[in-house]
Amino acid sequence: MQDLTLVMAQLDPLVGDIPGNADRAIETVREAHLEHGADVVVLPELFLTGYPPEDLLLRASMETRLRDARARMAAKVVKDVMVVVGYPGRREGQLYNMAGVLYNGEWIAEYAKQALPNYLVFDEQRYFSPGTQPLVVEHKGARLGILICEDVWKEEPVRQARDAGADILVTLNASPYHQNKPSERLRLLEERARDVALPIVYVNQIGGQDELVFDGGSCCVDAHGKLAVQAPHWDIWLRPVQFIQEQGKWVPREGEVDLDVSPEEDLYSALVTGLRDYVNKSGFQGVVLGLSGGIDSALSLAIAVDALGPQRVHAVMMPYHYTADISREDAAEQAKLLGVNYEVLPIAPMVESFMETLAASFAGTERDTTEENLQSRCRGVLLMALSNKKGLMVLTTGNKSEMAVGYATLYGDMVGGYNAIKDVYKTWVYRLASWRNTESLVIPQRVIDRPPSAELAPDQQDSDSLPDYDTLDAILVRYIEGDMSAEAIIAAGFSAEDVYRVVKLVDRCEYKRRQAPVGVRVTQRGFGRDRRYPIVNGWQPGD
Amino acid sequence: MQDLTLVMAQLDPLVGDIPGNADRAIETVREAHLEHGADVVVLPELFLTGYPPEDLLLRASMETRLRDARARMAAKVVKDVMVVVGYPGRREGQLYNMAGVLYNGEWIAEYAKQALPNYLVFDEQRYFSPGTQPLVVEHKGARLGILICEDVWKEEPVRQARDAGADILVTLNASPYHQNKPSERLRLLEERARDVALPIVYVNQIGGQDELVFDGGSCCVDAHGKLAVQAPHWDIWLRPVQFIQEQGKWVPREGEVDLDVSPEEDLYSALVTGLRDYVNKSGFQGVVLGLSGGIDSALSLAIAVDALGPQRVHAVMMPYHYTADISREDAAEQAKLLGVNYEVLPIAPMVESFMETLAASFAGTERDTTEENLQSRCRGVLLMALSNKKGLMVLTTGNKSEMAVGYATLYGDMVGGYNAIKDVYKTWVYRLASWRNTESLVIPQRVIDRPPSAELAPDQQDSDSLPDYDTLDAILVRYIEGDMSAEAIIAAGFSAEDVYRVVKLVDRCEYKRRQAPVGVRVTQRGFGRDRRYPIVNGWQPGD
Missing domain, CATH: 3.60.110.10 (Carbon-nitrogen hydrolase)
Known part of the structure; x- marks a missing residue:
């Protein structure tokens, strides 16, 4: 035969x-x-x-x-x-x-x-x-x-x-x-x-x-x-x-x-593979990332350690006045859990130095997001200095929901060579974090449980300026992956106010995404070669 | 009839x-x-x-x-x-x-x-x-x-x-x-x-x-x-x-x-049109840019004023220890010539604040480009703060020769929403500056005549680390526009050392260009949708 x-x-x-x-x-x-x-x-x-x-x-x-x-x-x-x-x-x-x-x-x-x-x-x-x-x-x-x-x-x-x-x-x-x-x-x-x-x-x-x-x-x-x-x-x-x-x-x-395998294991493996190959094929010694005590950087750190091993991962906590004590504690705790290099570099001296230099130019103006962005950018400069000096690639840690609505600071938390969770919606960030913890504890539970905050202003929470993430992600999936119009999304049961706000933010933030680091694409419509939108864009929401 | x-x-x-x-x-x-x-x-x-x-x-x-x-x-x-x-x-x-x-x-x-x-x-x-x-x-x-x-x-x-x-x-x-x-x-x-x-x-x-x-x-x-x-x-x-x-x-x-019209007038009109439409169609009130006393920012300022009028243009000189007196003088002189808003914000306090914070992390290391990038990034943070507070778009001022070989700092001089001279080779920057001055004096002659320098280290000149711009641009045009191999460029009469150095720099710097602001395309192969190269890239020079 x-x-x-x-x-x-x-x-x-x-x-x-x-x-x-x-x-x-x-x-x-x-x-x-x-x-x-x-x-x-x-x-x-x-x-x-x-x-x-x-x-x-x-x-x-x-x-x-x-x-x-x-x-x-x-x-x-x-x-x-x-x-x-x-x-x-x-x-x-x-x-x-x-x-x-x-x-x-x-x-x-x-x-x-x-x-x-x-x-x-x-x-x-x-x-x-x-x-x-x-x-x-x-x-x-x-x-x-x-x-x-x-x-x-x-x-x-x-x-x-x-x-x-x-x-x-x-x-x-x-x-x-x-x-x-x-x-x-x-x-x-x-x-x-x-x-x-x-x-x-x-x-x-x-x-x-x-x-x-x-x-x-x-x-x-x-x-x-x-x-x-x-x-x-x-x-x-x-x-x-x-x-x-x-x-x-x-x-x-x-x-x-x-x-x-489970959907979580499959997705997590994609993120680990994407990061590992980007770093290794580019010849970087390892990665450095800012660890804020929040869920995005916590998940990114776990992925980095799974991709590269703890010796090749350097985490930095960069607290400011608005950084909660539990953020500091949880960041230190996670770094210890995973055995990565860890340091704490407070940003207050730099932020204040910038504010003094800008005092005359800013005279008579109100406090606004400028001051928040400044904190984020001082962190970015520190990470890049460590990257340059130590030959480590900065790992960016913003998720897809944030990248979609521009809830990120250009040249601030967006600095970096690669973003493992760029195409992962916030709700999936939580799912992955919980799933990864069932394998072994890598993220302190409190990081998963506390309400998300950028900690760029007193008592700030993401939900102050965005719909809750379940709603946000549901709208985003329809708008980005589904190319649905605002009206069709509203007809599917979402509030007109939420939908118009989200859709306008997505359209307006194309300029930010265009300068974002690459990151692993895991949806049918990643922000990259996948979705080619004009920056100058007169399209208005509406059917 | x-x-x-x-x-x-x-x-x-x-x-x-x-x-x-x-x-x-x-x-x-x-x-x-x-x-x-x-x-x-x-x-x-x-x-x-x-x-x-x-x-x-x-x-x-x-x-x-x-x-x-x-x-x-x-x-x-x-x-x-x-x-x-x-x-x-x-x-x-x-x-x-x-x-x-x-x-x-x-x-x-x-x-x-x-x-x-x-x-x-x-x-x-x-x-x-x-x-x-x-x-x-x-x-x-x-x-x-x-x-x-x-x-x-x-x-x-x-x-x-x-x-x-x-x-x-x-x-x-x-x-x-x-x-x-x-x-x-x-x-x-x-x-x-x-x-x-x-x-x-x-x-x-x-x-x-x-x-x-x-x-x-x-x-x-x-x-x-x-x-x-x-x-x-x-x-x-x-x-x-x-x-x-x-x-x-x-x-x-x-x-x-x-x-x-002359080739210079034609190209200059393209740059003015590109910038004007980007700013106006995006609804920005105007632009802010760093004025260094060098030729790139000087030409960019002239273009911005021709595109938007002097009232909509804000120029900032951000000197450090390595900024020559003539740079300060020429920047001030040009701002006066063009009637734009102008301010001087020294960066030393911020640079030193970063270096103090990083002292322990950097202990035992040599001074390298990290410190140079730090200066550039402090300038970037200042420009972005002014941008955020005043609703002005940051105009980026790097030319194509620099973008090609990565002679630019990510999140430093590369910050901005748009770059009018992104696709203009350095030799053309000089041609355009001289041509524009024949219409009316807008750039102090000394800016055109002095040898180019990034002024990020003592007595630094661009020619310390790059071939002279005539040679560099001639190699770049062949490599980028002509898709010629390194060997073919060498055969056309360039030194192998120069060619291999330039070609390797171009290939390695794709990651930088990917995060660069958009800018007006004026060659047959701009860095943008025109030239789609992988970042992770194992291609080696050679026939």
Whole structure:
């Protein structure tokens, strides 16, 4: 009886590092061959450049580098294994998003991606021309129909591959994560497999790249749409799929299936992965962050420690007159719990020095948010000085609800290289904090229980100037993710006053978000490449 | 003898303000009718939304608003005038970039743009489906072939309009400016007109929208490619083109042609327009900027005064120990020359207060750029405090050469809402300063003549750490605008040491640029939507 071992190589490329990614590919194939007896190894979409390569695709030497890398792979990859790997390729003047097939030292076939996403975070039509032809390659009697990512979200390329005689569909992906994406993806694969009555092997990358994070979850569904094998999410992994021929059809044997995790664990893993890869791939020694005694910085600290270990994390409490005693106590307590470097730098001398210098200019004016922002900016300057001196990246700690309505100070609490919770709504910040504490206590319970406050004025609470976070987040999800109009949100049961206030704040604060650090995107509409709004904007709320 | 008066309406829409833009259109048609006896009025591409509307196109109420606006136009626009105007329109489920034709209260025809640019700053395939059909409308016996912007850069849609029987090609545009674009555009129109032996009427918008600035220069070339009429650049304008019928062909009468301006005047006008529109359309009372005694802030101040008038400009000199006496003198002198508000706020008390607070953390470390950045950040905090208190936008003053190599301090001299010279290389900063002084003295000559210095350390000069600006800019233009590899630049005659240093700096500083304020784009590759590079990037220089 014929069989075929296909290994799904769920890897983490470094964008732009073409020689390094080729080395990773060569090493991966050897390992898949030695450990799993691979007949076929499938790597992710655009693996040789990493995804997304963005305007590196326009560089003059891109093609030379890829030619060299592919030549080296052809010379070094072990024999008798068929390798399918993604890279960009120019053919007859047009650039394509391709999958190449390497066998016994020869690149024997190429497929060009047909469906090029150009929405949300994707800009593929900026670079690529669409392919039009299917590709089926045969190995050990099995005919593999090659597809790339978006192709499998469309019916046409999938049916085309079936009609070209494929026994097994193999799709290379660089499919970024957002909440619930893993289950959406699986439902889609089940539907497509049933539609064409063929098994589908789906190979996705993992790791973080700027605002994107990839969750992996590479898998195989059988011709009835049943999940047969699945690699873990959030880790580099080689997972074999054993196909056997039964009555002329190639059927995947049931193998290991990574168990589902809770929504909280899944999201938390995304944040840890995004931060870890940003810091490590950028070569930072570690991170420094301001610890305020509030929930956002507390969760960010826990994520940082889980991503980098406590030795690489430096926390600073920067109290002022409005900092509550319990904030100081809780910050110190958490730093101790997690074993991170910790120092206390009061900001009063600097704030007062600025106010004295500005006294003449401000004469006759009322106290307003200027003074609040000044506190926040003195903290920002301190963090940046520590960052510069110690080579640590500043971790920004504002959540999505704040970034949406501009409840953050430019050059103040918004300073930093990366924000692990940038795309996490405040209500989810609480959920994640509580969930993480069930694993082990990392956040003092009082931080979770007390009412949130920016502590920039006496007795200030977030609810003084914003709707409660349950309401705020519910409005924001509808406005940002749902593109609903203010009127439609009001019709869904929210107060007109709240909705108009929130919607206007979101529109007005585009200028702030444009200067915010990048952070890991975990919703369907992150603030970044995902949501492209004008700053100068005459749009008024209304139907 | 038949004749036809076509009025080119070179307008400045407000992005997102659909009702307001419709009002502008109604008013414009009335004026064109009364003052010029218009038979046809042509307005720019996507005029009703403004260009580019970006993700506002995804909003649920976009279509309702456009329907209302077009209904109001149909009811209010004067009779007997044919109006051609751009707007997005959904037809059979697809969104198109359209030109609609309004006549005597009826929308009688629509054209859908065929060539959708998706490169550089353009993302039109993110939103629009391409049209496939030509549109020719007849008025007073003249058959007008309608095209939209990119269509006229391609041969196919132009020939299609001719084949459909057009006598005159009419193209609606939102064509952003870059240096030399006006002459490139004119050459293209000459070529296209000759190719199909038809006159072309080209209507472009003017004004600034975030990083884009539109120069206008609406014009008509005759069937031989000869410029017959041209509206001024950089101003709202209604300019008529008189067509007469001669031997069965429609020929434009020679009319007013706006004279060419120098490259310096053209670029300077772009910067003034970009800044003026950003500030006014955002509703700021004015701007505040740090005046250092150096050339960048001096030029920025001159631009700000030309854009907004001296009453709306507030300049602050923020000296420290390393600020030369001549810097103080020249800053004061320029503020006096231009009649702007001016104050001096020394930063020593704040800098020293930070250093004392950080003394324990910094114990045993060497002095490095941390201390330099600290000075710059104290200035940033002061400017932001003035901005917050007085409702003035901070004008950022870093040039493109600095932004390219990261010779700027995040949250220091990079603070601000807008940067008028963000896309101007240092060598051009000098050219513009000298040119502006020939009009009237606005920058003390010594500011132009002295060697550039950031004045963040004793006796510091820019040339200590960078190649001279002629060399630096020559390398940058090749690397950024030309996408040349380091090796190709070296082969063009530059030192390998300089080239590798510059190229590495450019690649490494993407994280800084990502948090920079927007500023007016005036080259073919501005740092913004134009050049999309990964921050985490393993690309190494080399062929």
